[in-house]
Amino acid sequence: MTSLTPLAPRTPAANPTPSERTLGLWLALAHFLLLGGYYAMRPVRDEVAANLRAVESDISIGDLWTAVFFVNLALAPIYAAFVSSSSRRRLLSSVLGFFALCAVGFAIAFERTSGETRLWADRVFYVWASVFVMFVISSFWSFASDLCSMDRAKRIFGLVAAAGTAGQILGSTVTRELSSDDVRASVILVVVVALLVAAAFVLWWIDHAFGAPVPDAGGSNAAARKNQDERIGGTFLSGFTAVVNSPYLMAISGFLLLMTMSSTVFYYVQSDLVGAAFDDRSERTEFLANLDVWTGWITLALQGGVVAFLMRRIGLGLTLAGLPLVALICVGAVWTAFDGADANLLGEVATANLSLLAMALVAQRVARYALAKPARETLFTLVSRDERFKSKNFMDTAVYRGGDVLWARVFELLMGAGHALANVLAMALPALALWGVGAVALGRSAKRRSDG
Numbered sequence: 001m002t003s004l005t006p007l008a009p010r011t012p013a014a015n016p017t018p019s020e021r022t023l024g025l026w027l028a029l030a031h032f033l034l035l036g037g038y039y040a041m042r043p044v045r046d047e048v049a050a051n052l053r054a055v056e057s058d059i060s061i062g063d064l065w066t067a068v069f070f071v072n073l074a075l076a077p078i079y080a081a082f083v084s085s086s087s088r089r090r091l092l093s094s095v096l097g098f099f100a101l102c103a104v105g106f107a108i109a110f111e112r113t114s115g116e117t118r119l120w121a122d123r124v125f126y127v128w129a130s131v132f133v134m135f136v137i138s139s140f141w142s143f144a145s146d147l148c149s150m151d152r153a154k155r156i157f158g159l160v161a162a163a164g165t166a167g168q169i170l171g172s173t174v175t176r177e178l179s180s181d182d183v184r185a186s187v188i189l190v191v192v193v194a195l196l197v198a199a200a201f202v203l204w205w206i207d208h209a210f211g212a213p214v215p216d217a218g219g220s221n222a223a224a225r226k227n228q229d230e231r232i233g234g235t236f237l238s239g240f241t242a243v244v245n246s247p248y249l250m251a252i253s254g255f256l257l258l259m260t261m262s263s264t265v266f267y268y269v270q271s272d273l274v275g276a277a278f279d280d281r282s283e284r285t286e287f288l289a290n291l292d293v294w295t296g297w298i299t300l301a302l303q304g305g306v307v308a309f310l311m312r313r314i315g316l317g318l319t320l321a322g323l324p325l326v327a328l329i330c331v332g333a334v335w336t337a338f339d340g341a342d343a344n345l346l347g348e349v350a351t352a353n354l355s356l357l358a359m360a361l362v363a364q365r366v367a368r369y370a371l372a373k374p375a376r377e378t379l380f381t382l383v384s385r386d387e388r389f390k391s392k393n394f395m396d397t398a399v400y401r402g403g404d405v406l407w408a409r410v411f412e413l414l415m416g417a418g419h420a421l422a423n424v425l426a427m428a429l430p431a432l433a434l435w436g437v438g439a440v441a442l443g444r445s446a447k448r449r450s451d452g
Helices: 017-056 061-084 088-112 115-146 150-180 187-211 221-229 240-243 246-275 281-302 306-313 316-340 343-352 354-382 383-417 422-450
Strands: none
Touching: 017 061, 017 115, 017 150, 017 187, 017 281, 061 115, 061 246, 061 354, 061 383, 088 115, 088 187, 088 281, 088 316, 088 422, 115 150, 115 383, 150 187, 150 281, 150 354, 221 306, 240 246, 240 306, 246 281, 246 343, 246 354, 246 383, 246 422, 281 354, 306 354, 316 354, 316 422, 354 422, 383 422
């Protein structure tokens, strides 16, 4: 066991203690590596969606998202059972090892396949990369929340989120530069494997160094240390029942569901735009990576203490409401630009409004990652360990991915029925306004739980 000084008892102080800063730096490094790996692969994944339009595939984005949903649903009980019988260290090491091995397999598949076989490899990769987000990123934040009270999370989660953004910039930049040189996707996946393996070692070290959550002031640190290898109990249905029986968790689920609606609209526009504007797959990947790079730099600039300051000063509710507000403005702007445009000409109109769409996509992502993400993860510090792992995993699977499928099918149904894009966007505006009101109410509920 390391000789690091045990973390100081939790206090409501505005500034982190030296031990908390140490923990924050290690969590920040782990988040940096994880998001570096994800954002190196993400433009490759999103290019697959754009390529569906370019090759006029019979498989739609909705079909891919449906596959993602059912794969997540099938894996959820396996994941929940694994959580019930494993400590945090073994859980994260095993999950990261599994996905690293999968990335090696896809790199080989991309090198050795072509034609229709390669298209199917692309689709499977898309599903796998989307599942990666749920299992790996969700597990990381549950791991971090398990080491922090709500007060501690407010003090260090801003730093952890900012480090993830720096990883986003690194991963996106690597992919952008490699794609600009026509480097194959298989080489990009080798970079992903290296980052995931490094992240696994860092997470192992965090658990080894800091062990179990630190007790509140006056508690026994020795007693808390005994929880280092404590099994995470509960059953497969515990996550579902916890969400259904808790107004607080139901409110978080509602926030997620409406968030997927706004994301779906922009994702469809993005996919059609990139598919129409670029014929070369490397050029599409480069463009998509560039969007992530710009998003990362702006998000990082805003995360320099801004997120922690906002959560402390204006509260979680208004911080969470920042994303619905930005989404409302962006959807309104795109609605205005697309007003009167025929649904069948979506790609051409999107190409003509490239700058506006790029700014809207970046603004929405910045609000989502800089404001909503750390604030939303802070909400989970107010629930038990079992609820944190099981319920959060359930929401990421059934609510988040289920929301993707729901809104994708609604979008395709409306567009297929002949509705112009502007009409679809107009239908979304009232829901976005309701989302903002709900975000404020959710923040107030979190404050009551914290004070109680």
